[in-house]
């Protein structure tokens with residue numbers, strides 16, 4: 001009976017270790033897809049949403065698509081595009097993000113990104129949070145998103161700042 005009682009905590013410990021140990025390499029493979037350096041910006045208390053970014057390279061010969069993303073840190077997690085509408089940057093959820101064969105798709109500030117909606121706690125610099133990505137062909141992979149400050153290009157008002165989040 002001891003084994004039965006212990007197993008859940010060992011499994012949990014292994015799960016937690018999986019999110020903290022591979023920080024040095026910080027890239028992931030699922031099938032022919034390589035996911036490089038997932039990261040997110042720190043958020044301030046009360047901030048409802050935050051963006052996550054990474055590069056996804058498809059080294060295979062078949063097109064794939066990112067269909068959805070999930071994370072326990074947020075009430076919901078969406079894949080967004082960002083486009084200029086006049087002088088205002090607008091984000092919208094997209095049903096799928098194509099990852100064509102032989103190409104690299106970059107999720108970056110001002111472009112495609114994963115959006116944590118309804119953050120359960122602020123994202124703190126130095127932490128890593130789990131994010132599960134579901135691809136049409138390659139399947140699911142859970143990556144550790146590093147929360148870190150990075151130099152950002154200047155952005156117009158209404159973009160991915162600490163407050164604005166536009167849905168249209």
Ligand SMILES: [Cu+2]
Nearest residue numbers: 080091113115
């Ligand atoms: Cu967004």
